[in-house]
Amino acid sequence: MSDESRDEPGAPNYKALVLYGVLLFFAFPHEIPFAAAAGASLSSIDLGLGLTWLVPAALVVGLDGLSPRRAAKVAFLASFVAHTAFFYWFMVVTVVYGGMPFMLGVLAPLVPALYVAPFTSLFAWGVARFGSSSLSGILFGAAVWVCTDWARGHLFGGFPWATLGYGLHLDLPLLAYTRWGGVYFLSFIAAGVGLWLGKIWLARSEAEGGAVRALVGAGGVLVAIHAGGLVLNALEERTDPSDTQTVRVAAIQGNIEQGQKWEARRREQILSTYLRLSEAAADSTSEGVDWIVWPETAVPGIIENDSILRARLTELARSREASLVVGGMGVEIDHEARIFSAFFDSAFQFDPDGALNDRYDKTHLVPFGEFVPLRGLLGTVFQSLATGLSSSDVTPGERPRNMMIVPSAGAAERVRVGVPICYELLFPDLVRRFGGEEATALLAITNDAWYGRTGAPHQFLAMTAMRAAENALPTVRAANTGVSALIDDRGRVIRRSGLFEEDFVVGEIQLQIGREPTFYARFGDAFVMICLLATFVWGARAYLQGGADGTRFEAAVRR
Secondary structure (H helix, E strand, O other): OOHHHOOOOOOOOHHHHHHHHHHHHHOOOEEOOOOOOOOOOOOEEOOHHHHOOHHHHHHHHHHOOOOHHHHHHHHHHHHHHHHHHHOOOHHHHHHHHOOOOHHHHOOOOHHHHHHHHHHHHHHHHHHHHHOOOOHHHHHHHHHHHHHHHHHHOOHHHOOOOOOHHHHHOOOHHHHOOHHHHHHHHHHHHHHHHHHHHHHHHHOOOOOOOHHHHHHHHHHHHHHHHHHHHHHHHHHOOOOOHHHEEEEEEEEEEOOOOOOOOOOHHHHHHHHHHHHHHHHHHHHOOOOOOOEEEOOOOOOOOOHHHOHHHHHHHHHHHHHHOOEEEEEEEEEEEEOOOOEEEEEEEEEEEEOOOOOEEEEEEOOOOOEOOOEOOOHHHHOOOOOOOOOOOOOOOOOOOOOOOOEEEOOOOOOOOOEEEEOOEHHHHHOHHHHHHHHHOOOOEEEEEEOOHHHOOOOHHHHHHHHHHHHHHHHOOOEEEEEOOOOOEEEOOOOOEEEEOOOOOOEEEEEEEEEEOOOOOOHHHHHOOHHHHHHHHHHHHHHHHHHHHOOOOOOOOOHHHHO
């Protein structure tokens, strides 16, 4: 990242910007190509613990010396290129499983990259215009990063994939902060440290020892932040052990190919696979299981309109004395016209006695996957990819809400359990509503077959683990082709399956009955609101005082 990479004074540091793209890519987990086929013991790679901090550092070094307008333009291009590479798996979704022509599918990663790039551009403009190399200026920059991360998770429905904080999903001490500020608190920490490291790099030509002292200071801050996380974990109020309920759970992974799961001639084979794996999971422990969880749209038929199908699910629940939660197609029926008037992506819950107790309908749908936005305008060009689920747009449910599930056969009282479905797990503010309504666990059901053997299933698992940490809720993740997992209330993945394997994950989770929801579950993105207010106040003050001349990204560094 030396100055030799500049073509002229005030030009971008292209080497640093290339490094930004590389670091962004590898700061998140990825599948190692051909590793599973070769029988390697390690099939995925996750370097986020070390690289996440360097992503903001490389970006600000690459933009050093640029005017706000130029910084915004260069950041847009750098982010667009970097995220196009990051979202390569969109081509797998659209071409391999969506049936899109290859030449169009190659362009698919451009769409999410084009959505993300303006937010990176906004960050660059804000810091170039109002930032500085002082500690308060670095905190301002970190707050701006948080605000842009949050905005891209909400604007036009949002797409928060690859939010910076997810790169730290394995940093267990830092996960304690998510119970207060969500994943955005981790984005703040990563961005703040990254901006500090960028400042150190840019200031390395200062008086001897200055950069070293700054680096030692950054290390000290990191140590203090991690120590604080450990203290938070140690001091966290715990429910009395007598109020803890142990539940034996099984997440079933049917490994049904996306191209086959809606074929009528394969329905019996698919159902038999899930029934067989459920029986095997229950038999794998001497005491059986209390809950059996199937993935999103696992049931090959319409439960509410097929008495034979419903009877087979009832028999599984009754014979195993287990609560059964399965993903399937929910419907509304127009009895007068004798047609299905609406289709839903749903989760069905059967009691241990076999009774169908509840249905939860997915509320946040996948654009162009389950519905076409602005269908009147775009419907003639685009068709939703989930054509097996419905020949028309899927209908969203009313709101996120918990199910009431029997914790074990014969239990006197039910417990509240959230069942977020697939895409819903990307959105912290949506999932925290389950926790805010006193959920005792999350049953996360998804179908990741769309992604193939790419980094996306591993990244999605990381996001699910973050939801568990934010809400301090044990989480069972059932994924059609993987990765299925058990996650504890700290966000640690305790057990997991491989990709594209018939499998089940069995274990115990601890329900904290009567435990107060976390601060984040109760109040949501309060920390983000503080960041928004702080950036506005800082920017307004700098503008009124004329404290930012807008000519250099780090003007104060080279005094």
